[in-house]
Amino acid sequence: MTQPVSPPRGATDKAPPAGPRPAWSTVVFRADVRTLSLLGxxxxxxxxxxxxxxxxxxxxxxxxxxxxxxxxxxxxTVGMTFVITSGGIDLSVGAIVALASVWATTVATQEYGFGGILFTAVLVGVGCGLVNGLLIAYGGMVPFIATLAMLASARGLALQITDGKTQIVTVDGILDLGERDAYVFGVPPLVLVFAAVTVIGWLVLNRTTFGRRTVAVGGNAEAARLAGIDVRRQRLYLYLLSGLCCGIAAFLLIILSGSGQNTNGNLYELDAIAAAIIGGTLLSGGRGTITGSVLGVLIFTTITNIFALNNLQSDVQQIAKGAIIVAAVLVQRRTASTT
Structure with missing residues (x-):
């Protein structure tokens, strides 16, 4: 008679333990938690x-x-998110906005009407982005130095164009967009443009080869090069994209203020970097989130509005922003150390 075979020592009739959570699911989980935290x-x-x-x-x-x-x-900030995700930085965005806004509001430019102002603002932004990209990607300059030089140059040129004066916009098509009659179902046109840029930016970063290449370059540029990615060309495209966003922002600012000034975009670079960081974009590159960056912008803008309504000093507001930035960076470092 056949004897029953006993199970191996240590064996049980329980299901085998589940394997470790896949890396992609961990990233998604953390992204969801981060987004919910920002919404909170x-x-x-x-x-x-x-x-x-x-x-x-x-x-x-x-x-x-x-x-x-x-x-x-x-x-x-959408453009800045792409640059930081690639491991770069752009300190010149505020100055580019100022230069594009004053160049687009000169008397000569305004003679070409709505289209002339829009075209000039975008062209100046892309042109500055091209210079940054060439210096960094093909000139071998550190992004911090190259964009810092652009910051100084663009600010100086904007001051030279305006001679320190405010350039008033007289084109009706531009001024009309700032009126409440131009709102679409109660939504200002500027918000619609922002929403469109956000959606396009999210799709490009998360659903296209360009976005995957951007993340790859930020994660490990040498590995990306060995994988067949033209790292220099990718970086050039990213600074062109940042310049394009600055040109669009300059046009929106012209609509909002009805003028062009050399002081436009003051400290935009710090606000954009801060919004991207608290949104979850790694300052060291390799990870970026458009959704988080947009939430970061809304958080900072809401803080500014609350402080203004309560007549609180701007220095307290800056301290609050600084504390938020420090907390966000510490959370990022803690998250990175546990991966």
């Missing part, structure tokens, strides 16, 4: 604004103002 912070700010100044903060006109103000720096 934004919701808390809305509650604070509603409690401190309920009539003013929750007014439809004020909420439209917050979104409108977020649109200009938001477009710049």
């Amino acid at each position: 912070v934004l919701a808390a700010l809305v509650v604070i604004g509603g409690i401190t100044k309920p009539d003013e903060f929750l007014d439809t006109r004020n909420l439209q103002l917050v979104l409108t103000q977020a649109s200009v720096i938001g477009v710049v």
Whole structure:
């Protein structure tokens, strides 16, 4: 009679333990947690604004103002997110916005009407991005130095063009876009442009070969080169993209203010970098999120609005922003050390 075979020592009838969570699912999980956290912070700010100044903060006109103000720096931040994801940096975005806005509002340019102003703003932005890209990708310059030089040059040229004066826009087509009659179902045109740029940026970064190459270059440029990616050309394209976003932002700023000034875009580079960082984009490159960057922009814009409504000093506002940036970087370092 056949004896029953006993199971091997240590064997049980339980199901085998599940394997480790795939890397991609870990990234998605963390991204979801980060997005929910940012949404929670934004919701808390809305509650604070509603409690401190309920009539003013929750007014439809004020909420439209917050979104409108977020649109200009938001477009710049989308371009900045791509650059930082690739492991680069662009300190010249604010100066490029200023140069594009004053160049597009000169008397000679305004003679060509709406199309002339839009074309000039975009062309100047792309031109500056081209110079940055060539210096960094093919000239071998460090992004910090190259874009710092562009910052100084663009600011100086903007001051030379305006001679320190404000250039008033007289083109009706531009001025009309800033009026409430131009709103689409209560949404300002600037917000619609910002939304379109955000959607396009998200699709490009997450659903195209260009986006995957950007992440690869930021993660390990040498490995990307060995994999067949033209790293120098990719970096050139990224700074062109950043310049394009600056040109669009300059045009939006012209609509918003009805003028061009050499002081436009002041500290935009810091706000854009900060918004991208707190949104989850790694400053060292290799990971970027358009959704997080947009939420970061909305958080900073809401903080500014709440401080203004409560007549709080701007220095306290800057301290609050600095604390948020430090906290975001510490969280990033902690996350990176656990991977």
